[in-house]
Structures are given as structure tokens and as C-alpha cells.
Amino acid sequence: MIIGIVLSIIILQRIIELMIANRNEKWMKSQGAFEAGASHYPYMVAMHVFFFIVLISEVFFFHRQLSAIWPIWLGIFLAAQILRIWCLASLGKFWNTKIIVLPNAQVVRKGPYKWLRHPNYMIVATELLVLPLLFNAIFTAFVFSLLNIWMMTVRIPTEEQALRKATNYTEEFQLDK
Template sequence: MEMLLWLIFSLIIFQRFGELILAARNRKWMLSQGAKEWGSNHYYLFILLHALFFLSIIAEYTFTTFVFQPIFYPAVFLFIVLQGMRIWCISTLGKRWNTRILVLPEEKPISRGLYKYMKHPNYVIVFFELLVIPVLFHAYATALVFPFLHLMVLTVRIPEEEKALKERI
């Protein structure tokens, strides 16, 4: 079981680094198309939050006794569903998907995929990932703390994003 957990953890870390590389590539493309970046002064909060999230999982998993719980299987299922939704969001936005706030002038917000049903589906998905991923590793304190830290960061992020979409250069 321990080998499986480290494999899952490694895959999640690999995925997140891949997303940062994709975001950097998309950012470069968007800026070349005349996009304006907003809210860069709070971006470090997301990096800090996610770095501490993974360190917290490692610490909690390492310093507590792992006891396999049947909740592992529903958590894996939810994690897989959330990954599908995450990929759906990324593919819907295409080159416009980013971890930063970038807005192309005169372009309307995307309103298909999950964005047809809600304004910020990726933030909802991340909230639930921050709840579900730690459960896989028996890191219940992390599962309680980090979704709410994410909500606190979003109290800065979402108003900035809404402002950027309204002002659109």
C-alpha cells in the first residue's frame, strides 16, 4: 500500500509541475497576443498554498501512523472524477487556461464546458481536491485546513479576476 501511495503522490506532483509548464507556455502565448496580466501581486499565495499543502501531506503521512481506511476507495473515485473535471476545464480554455489572470482584449469569457454552468469551476474543483487528496494519505488535518486556506486566497483572487474581466483593457 505504501508503494501505491507514493506512486499516487508522485503522479500528482508530476501533474502539477506539468500544469505549471503548460501555464507558462500559455502565458507567453497570451502575452504575445496582447493579453494583460492582473493580480500578479497575489500569485505567490497560490504557489505558497500548494507547496505547503504537499509538504503538509508528507509531514502528516510521515509522522502519523497510517491505518488503511475503507474511505480510501471513495476518495480515489472522487479524485479520478475531479481529475476528469480538471482536464475538462483545461481543455475547454485551451491556450487561455492559466494559473494566472490573463485577459485578451475584446475577447468574451469562455462559456462552454463547465464554464457554461458556473463562472469558476476550476476553483471549485481545487477546493474538493484539497479535501480529497489528503484523505488518500490519511492526512485528515491537511484535509480540514487547506480547503479553507484556498477559500481565503480566493477572496482576493476572484474579485481581481472579475475586475479584469469587466475592464478588459
Template sequence: MSALWLAVGLVALQRLAELAFSRQNEQRLLAQGGHEVGAGLYPLIVGLHVAWLAALLLGVPADAPVRWPYLAAFLALQGARVWVMASLGRYWTTRVITVPGRPLVRRGPYKSLRHPNYLVVAGEIALLPLAFGAWRIALVYSLFNAALLWLRVRGEDKALAPRRQTRAG
């Protein structure tokens, strides 16, 4: 198996596991009175991620050489991804779900950043293609991701604004 196929396969498995974890948290948050914000954008975000992985498999030769510094940076981002997820814990979802009256999480990277997960995702979308020399895929999907994240962050910030005064651990 090529390094490219292995990397894409592992990322796909990781994303599927994250979707399962997210679904559990979503159900609990909705049962606690939460509501989703920006649901119409969600299929576009999922589609972008699926298309990004497909573009890597279809647009990059399976025997493309690995550019180790980019792959190392991508792997380092996986640690940041785990830190983000652990910091949010039961509040982490792939959707934007807010529970009125609940304090915002202010631990881990959320002490100093509002949207650290989106920084991780932006880095991943650029770095994995670059690790296999696919700069065009990195550029195109980074631009599409930036546009979607711009819309998502605007909606998320608006939804979370009333809760910014309430603090949590």
C-alpha cells in the first residue's frame, strides 16, 4: 500500500470516528435544549472534506514521494486536534450546537483562541496535499475551506455572543 493511500485511509477513518463521537455529543446537547446554528452549511463542509480526500486519491499518483516536513507538520496537527477535542469534551461536535445559558469553554486552546479547531482544519487541508507534492489541491481546497469557514465563523460567533459573558473551566 502506498503512503498516500495509507494517509488518506487513516484520515478517513479518523473522520468517521469523530463523526460517531460528535453524534453522541449532538444528541445529548439537543436533549439539553441546545439548537443547531448554520445547519445549511454543514453538508457543504462535509462535501468539501470528502472531495478533498477524493482529490488526493484521484489527483495524486499513488507512488508520489513523501515530503516529510509537511507530513510531520500534519501529524503534529493531530495532537492539536486531540487537544481541541479534549478541551471541549462533551461539547465537541462537527456541527455548531449551542445550549443557551451554558458557559463557554475557556480551557486548553480556548483560553486564547475562539476557533482553534478551524485553524487545525485549515492546516490539515493545506499540509496533507503538500506532503505529497499536490500544491494545487492544497491551494484550491484551502480557498474553498476559507470561504466556508468565514461563513461558519460568522454564524457561530453570532450564536455564541449571548454566552460570552458566562465563563466555564
């Protein structure tokens, strides 16, 4: 019962985020933006879809129950949601689930982006670990944390390369050219 409520809320949140991303993508492309890393994007989407399928399957087929320390896991998860909203609000019209880069745009350096280059990816990693642990779904937590690490080894370099080539990213983060 509780997993159905939690997952329904999260899935609704993801649908809203995809609508925002679609709106932002249209605006950015109308301004001359381009997409980088399109080849890995379907794999990332598939990973996130399968995350929910595997989580639900593990909970139901193996009769997983709420963790004994569920308030801690839920607290971490809710804190991550607050940080997620902060990331989206900080990037504004530049936020997207795809790597969409507007040439000559100034890199956003507000909110959590003052201190970290990729705070939203850290939040996703936290979610992929904590949400399964909330329901004692250890297999899902382990497998999808590893898959996410692998995905980030592809995505982050792709994103940074596109940003270095088209924006002031190198200057802002004092990266090697």
C-alpha cells in the first residue's frame, strides 16, 4: 500500500519534470541550442523506467516490507527532493533531462551550482539508492546504483565536453582546456 502511494507520487513528479524539460528544450532550441549525447539518452531513460519496474517487482515478489529505519530513509529521500527542486529552480529554463546546450550562454552559477558542477546527478544517485532501501529492496539499490555510476561515466564527460565547447564553462569552473 505505502509503496503504491510513494511510487505514484514519484512517477507523477517525473511526468511533470518531463513536461518541464520538453518546454525548456523547445525554448532552448528556438534560441539556437543543440543536443549532445543523444545516443546514450534512450539508455538512461530505459534505466530509469526499469528501476521502477525492478523496484516494484522486488518489493512484491519477495514481499519486502518497509525498512525498520524507514524514517531515516524517507527523510533522506525528502531532503533529496527539496534539493532536486532547488536544482531545477536554479537552472530555470536551462534545466533538462537531455543535454541541451545553448551556445554562448553563461553557465548558471547560483543555487547548488555555486558549489557543485552536477548536484542533480548526486541527487539522482541518492534517490536510486535510498528509495529501494526504504523498502528493503537491496538488489534494486545495488544494481541500479552500479548502473547509474556507469551511466554517469558516459553522461558527465559528454555534458562537460559540450559545455566547454559552446559556453563559458571552462572559465567558470577553471577546467583544463
